[in-house]
Amino acid sequence: MIKYNLKCHNEHEFESWFSNSEEFEKLNKKKLLECIYCSSKKISKSIMAPMVAHSNKNGKKIEITYKDFNNEKNQLLKLRKFIEKNFDYVGKDFTRKVREVYYDKKSKKAIYGTASKKEREELAEEGIDLISIPWINKDN
Numbered sequence: 001m002i003k004y005n006l007k008c009h010n011e012h013e014f015e016s017w018f019s020n021s022e023e024f025e026k027l028n029k030k031k032l033l034e035c036i037y038c039s040s041k042k043i044s045k046s047i048m049a050p051m052v053a054h055s056n057k058n059g060k061k062i063e064i065t066y067k068d069f070n071n072e073k074n075q076l077l078k079l080r081k082f083i084e085k086n087f088d089y090v091g092k093d094f095t096r097k098v099r100e101v102y103y104d105k106k107s108k109k110a111i112y113g114t115a116s117k118k119e120r121e122e123l124a125e126e127g128i129d130l131i132s133i134p135w136i137n138k139d140n
């Protein structure tokens with residue numbers, strides 16, 4: 001069994017258990033998952049989403065959009081390692097690349113990079129969900 005933190009398109013977060021990650025994908029594709037608060041069927045995993053953005057342009061304000069992943073440095077480092085290993089870094093090209101990935105249904109590329117608040121809002125209006133994570137330095 002595996003527990004996922006799920007999020008609907010109205011930003012409600014809840015947890016659910018699955019026998020494995022394939023089960024989640026299968027149920028979600030068939031629209032068998034729904035938000036426990038608003039019955040939305042637009043559900044995504046709130047951790048390990050295919051797209052990740054971090055906004056620390058000025059190095060100060062960093063937004064965290066999921067709660068259960070608490071601020072422990074080790075966990076954040078693990079998450080960072082996971083992303084670096086599995087995601088392509090596209091840097092400031094992020095907004096453009098995200099659209100490429102999003103509108104090309106066949107593409108399963110996972111990318112990460114930086115986006116401004118305004119860019120993220122524009123993407124959100126187009127239905128593209130991003131996850132922000134605190135990007136901490138290994139030696140910090």
Ligand SMILES: [Zn+2]
Nearest residue numbers: 008012035038
């Ligand atoms: Zn909801």
